[in-house]
Amino acid sequence: MLRMEHIHLAFQEVLIEDGTLEVQPVCLTVIKGASGKGKSSLLYMAGLLIDEASRIYCFDGHTVGHQDSEMASFRQQYIGYVFQDNSLISHLSLYENLKLYADMVDRPFTLEEATHLLSAFRLARDPQSSVTTLSGGEKQRLAIACAMVKKPRLLILDEPTSALDRKNRELLLSILKELAKSGMMILIASHDPYVFEAGDVIYEIEDQKLIQTRSIEPSQPSPKALHYGKHPLKLAFFICYYWTYLKKNWGLQVMMLVLCGITMAILVSLSDISETFLASQQQSLDQFANREIVVASRDLNGQGYYDANLPFLEEGTLDAVARLDHVQSVYPFFESDCEEVTVGDKTLVYELVIQPYAPDRQIDSQCHITSNEPGHLYLSGRASEMLGITQLSDKTLSLSCTLPDGTAFTLQDKPISGILQGSLQNMYTSATAVVYVPVDWLPEIAPQSLLIYADHFQNIKALGETLEKMDPEWSVFTHYLRDESMMGLQYAFSSVAPFMTLILGIISVMLVALLYVRYITQRKKEICLLKVNGLSRWDTVRLILTELVLQTVVILLASLLALVIIHLGVQTLMGYPMHMNYPAKLVQIGPLIFVIMLVPSLLALLVFQRMDVALVLRETMS
Structure with missing residues (x-):
């Protein structure tokens, strides 16, 4: 039995003052009253959803205090609730709604059990179907079935018949009477005359009083022992619940x-x-942009052109430059007149010049004609015209010249690897007819100028400034400013x-x-x-x-x-x-x-x- 004493309900005004309510098993207890008089609020208090300091709440001999954990435990184990607008979660199926209530009390619940329970509540439906497919009467019966999964001792219903037709109302009331006969306490709030007629005990809220207007002497079953204790929800419940929601x-x-x-x-x-x-x-810039810096032994008024009359750089300069940060490689640079150049039966005397080139120059990418043998001699566009070369198959070149330090240098029958684009400008001197020779084919000589390659394009400016500080007399020329827009x-x-x-x-x-x-x-x-x-x-x-x-x-x-x-x-x-x-x-x-x-x-x-x-x-x- 549930007995509540000293009930006090008030919102804008007092609804119930010092009321007493008893809910006996084996009978339907109905609360009657006009709308806004506190019927639902009284149910909420009976269901431990709201609390009031003065109330005394005795449930099957156990007095329930005001602690949230104790009230929650009682709701979990002993109280089932059916609301006016049903107590279902719309995004869950019939089975998932039933299983949620079973999970709340840590009770295993199978699909087969769900089918039997739905049948007992006159619901011939697939348990996996959506709640949204049910009629109003079916939803109310499912809500009661959900509450019954917990096997509560007290079932509370708020206006359960308000949206039902006569047939569904009679079916619902017959189910409730069967549940009451099984020994359950049932408490209903309603303004439906059919519910009043079916009720065994009726309370009416009138003039701030809770008045019992109908009573019977129920045949009380043997009281069941109340095994009260806290049953904390397991982690699996929260995980499964969220997964279902997701x-x-x-x-x-x-x-x-x-x-x-x-x-x-x-x-x-x-x-x-x-x-x-x-x-x-950076890789693209390093590959396609000009990373060269030309250093001459004296100031050339800001121009990067080579001057044959330049003094030689001091011994050890090349090694000192090679040790600087951001230097990838450094080579001596010079230009010498070719005393004689021969290709086939064509010989030119003092009409061409030679310049060394390093692998870092990627000279192949500057050619419009290349052979299958890279890394040998290359000709400027003007030099190829003067030598009458239009294709490179089986073409070899011989030359002789004197290097800036007086060293004689000759080449015999060396392959031609490519011809540079005609529009490509010689950036180092004014010469247009040039034979480019691999730097490692040339003997070591005292350099007048250096050709330096920065490790990355973005470091050219800083490296140029470092070189200028090494010797104020040097002429340092870079093409960085011409390509700077590439870094934008x-x-x-x-x-x-x-x-x-x-x-x-x-x-x-x-x-x-x-x-x-x-x-x-x-x-x-x-x-x-x-x-x-x-x-x-x-x-x-x-x-x-x-x-x-x-x-x-x-x-x-x-x-x-x-x-x-x-x-x-x-x-x-x-x-x-x-x-x-x-x-x-x-x-x-x-x-x-x-x-x-x-x-x-x-x-x-x-x-x-x-x-x-x-x-x-x-x-x-x-």
Whole structure:
């Protein structure tokens, strides 16, 4: 038996003052009263959903106190609730609704049991079908079936027949009478005359009094012992519950989590993308841009042209320059008149000059005709015209000249590897008819000028400044300023990257905020139903934390997939290998996601903890 004493209910005005209510087993107890007189509120108090300091609540000989954990435990184990607008979660199937109530009391519940229970409540439906396919009467019977899964001692129903036709009303009342005969306590709030007629005990709220207007002497069954104790929900309940919720809200919920994961992946990959982009651009610049610096032994008035009358550089200069930072290679540079050049039967005397070239020059890329034997002699466009060469098959060249230090130099029948483009300008001297000879074919001589290659295009300017400081008398000439515009994209990308990081961070926070605004709005009724069935404050904390961790895992998995796609996509688009340390990225993303999700999770927890279950039920069930 349930006995409540010193009941005091008041909102804008006092509804019940010092009332007493008894609910006996084996009979239907009905609360009667006009709308707004406190019928539903009295049910909420009987169901331990609202509390009042003065009330005394005695349930089968056990006095229930005011602690949330104790009241939640009683709701979980002994009280079933059916609301006016039913007590079902619409996104779950019939079976999932039933199983949720079973899970709340840690009771195994099979599909076969669900089928039998539905049949007992006159529901010839597939357990896997959606709740939305049921009629109003069927929903009420399913709601009672859900409550009965817990095997409660007290079943509370709020206006259960308000939306039913006569046939469904009679069917529902017959089911309730059968349940009462089994020894259950049943408490109904209603303004339906058919319910009053079926009621065994009737209480009426009138003039702030709770008056018993009908009573019987029920044949009381032997009282059952009350095995009261706390039954905390297991972690598996929260995991399964969230997984079910996620499956039923797959569209927007998962889409937003995945979008958040993708955003996180881009956010933490931005530095790698930037580095890869800059590295690929640097590689392109290093390959196609001019990285040469010409150093002459005296000032040439800012021009990079070679002067045969230049003094020789001091001994050891080449080695000293080679040791500087950002120097990839350094070679002596000079130009000498060819005393004689012969190709086949064609001989030119003092009409051509020779210049050394180094592998770093990538001279093949400057040719419009090449042979299958690179790395030998190359001719300028003008030199090939003077020698009458239009194709390179079986062409060899012989020459003789005197180098700047007086050393005689000759070549005999050397292959011609290529002819430079006719429009290509000789950047070092005014000569146009040039034979380019590999630097390693030439003897070591005291240099008048040096041809220096920077390790990277972006370091040319700094290296040039260093060379100018080595000897103020030197003439240092670079083509850096001519190619400087090629670095504009690099600088632009570098400056935009922090802004992109900020924007992506804001997008992530907005996605999470939208997710949780929708989450809180959608789930108020759902959380209320869980609280009605025994979800305590601590259980609510565990539920939110479990969902936080699981959402973090979902976003983390989405981030991992996005990282792989980003990795492969960037490599494909840029044609440059991108280094991606997946474990390190996940270590970065995990805490970042957790922190971003933590704030709205705590907000949701605060809303759910402070939520007035009775008030929400009034709003959602009205």
